[in-house]
Amino acid sequence: MQIKTLPFARTPTPSHHLSPPRATSPPPQRLHSMPPEKQEIFHSLSGWASQRILPLLKPVGQCWQPQHFLPDATLPSEEFTEAVRALRDRTKELPEEYFVVLVGDMVTEEALPTYQTIMNSLDGVKDDCGTSPSPWAVWTRAWSAEENRHGDLLRTYLYLSGRVDMKMVEKTIHYLIAAGMDPGFDNNPYLGFVYTSFQERATFVSHGNTARLAKEGGDPVLARICGTIAADEKRHENAYSRIVEKLLEVDPTGAMVAIGTMMEKKITMPAHLMYDGEDPRLFEHYSTVAQRMGVYTAKDYADILEFLVQRWRLEKMEGLTAEGKRAQDFVCGLAPRIRRLQERADERARKLKPCGVKFSWIFNKELLL
Numbered sequence: 001m002q003i004k005t006l007p008f009a010r011t012p013t014p015s016h017h018l019s020p021p022r023a024t025s026p027p028p029q030r031l032h033s034m035p036p037e038k039q040e041i042f043h044s045l046s047g048w049a050s051q052r053i054l055p056l057l058k059p060v061g062q063c064w065q066p067q068h069f070l071p072d073a074t075l076p077s078e079e080f081t082e083a084v085r086a087l088r089d090r091t092k093e094l095p096e097e098y099f100v101v102l103v104g105d106m107v108t109e110e111a112l113p114t115y116q117t118i119m120n121s122l123d124g125v126k127d128d129c130g131t132s133p134s135p136w137a138v139w140t141r142a143w144s145a146e147e148n149r150h151g152d153l154l155r156t157y158l159y160l161s162g163r164v165d166m167k168m169v170e171k172t173i174h175y176l177i178a179a180g181m182d183p184g185f186d187n188n189p190y191l192g193f194v195y196t197s198f199q200e201r202a203t204f205v206s207h208g209n210t211a212r213l214a215k216e217g218g219d220p221v222l223a224r225i226c227g228t229i230a231a232d233e234k235r236h237e238n239a240y241s242r243i244v245e246k247l248l249e250v251d252p253t254g255a256m257v258a259i260g261t262m263m264e265k266k267i268t269m270p271a272h273l274m275y276d277g278e279d280p281r282l283f284e285h286y287s288t289v290a291q292r293m294g295v296y297t298a299k300d301y302a303d304i305l306e307f308l309v310q311r312w313r314l315e316k317m318e319g320l321t322a323e324g325k326r327a328q329d330f331v332c333g334l335a336p337r338i339r340r341l342q343e344r345a346d347e348r349a350r351k352l353k354p355c356g357v358k359f360s361w362i363f364n365k366e367l368l369l
């Protein structure tokens with residue numbers, strides 16, 4: 001999926017040895033776009049967040065851990081080796097393309113420090129001291145802890161499979177965390193929660209599809225792993241969408257305008273600055289493979305938007321100001337427009353000759369894109 005054609009937009013220029021060459025100079029950043037008086041809304045919603053958002057977290061004792069899905073290294077050596085051999089046998093039939101997508105998904109999960117940093121840049125909901133008892137901060141810390149297992153599990157499984165060049169994968173994660181990311185929230189939690197509602201659903205869709213492909217490809221354990229991660233993403237999506245729902249109730253125009261603003265900026269995928277030290281178009285190439293395999297496509301982008309428009313009942317919203325109405329018209333008419341544009345882009349793409357792209361993650365094997 002290539003949602004954004006300029007993958008390096010909207011971030012400051014980091015030093016050259018930490019990041020890939022930049023295609024364009026970034027536009028100026030806007031900071032603190034939520035009027036300070038609106039911070040009060042989030043304070044006043046603290047009780048609500050404790051009752052309606054925090055219960056969507058799972059108690060640690062009931063949570064799955066990566067070890068539940070991995071060969072147990074405390075077993076006697078032969079038994080452990082046997083479990084690893086079985087894992088490698090199961091992944092044997094999965095195609096190279098599949099590993100490119102799974103590595104890209106895993107790398108995205110592994111840049112979690114960046115996402116927690118971003119959540120803690122949001123005015124009114126950030127964690128002020130690192131252990132703040134505010135329910136917004138409690139959520140962000142616990143959410144990060146739940147997310148942290150996703151990258152850990154996928155990373156260990158991929159390592160044991162022997163199918164990917166871990167050194168190049170690790171280098172990519174290193175570059176990505178060092179590069180950071182600016183999704184365009186302007187420190188504004190309205191924008192932040194619209195984005196995370198969208199993004200958690202996008203990861204739910206994509207992990208769900210890698211689960212399906214693993215099952216079809218002969219690895220039911222990997223299918224269960226991806227499916228379990230997808231279920232976490234779904235729960236997180238539910239929490240963030242519920243927050244936006246509440247904002248639409250207490251501040252209809254403010255929330256509607258935020259949805260419009262975020263959709264106008266486009267939902268930039270979290271790992272769009274990925275780089276392995278070799279391919280400056282790595283994210284675009286990974287996205288193309290994901291699109292080809294049906295793991296995450298431009299159609300999914302439009303579907304997610306449509307789903308959220310329905311879930312938030314945006315078409316039926318009343319009592320908006322003129323600015324809110326403009327945002328409503330824009331957002332409610334956007335999915336069909338994206339679909340039309342995508343059809344035209346697909347048609348153009350069909351006329352292009354496929355070209356070979358080498359991926360360092362799979363030992364520089366070439367895929368036809």
Ligand SMILES: [Fe+2]
Nearest residue numbers: 109147150203
């Ligand atoms: Fe995740």
Ligand SMILES: [Fe+2]
Nearest residue numbers: 200203233236
């Ligand atoms: Fe997530």
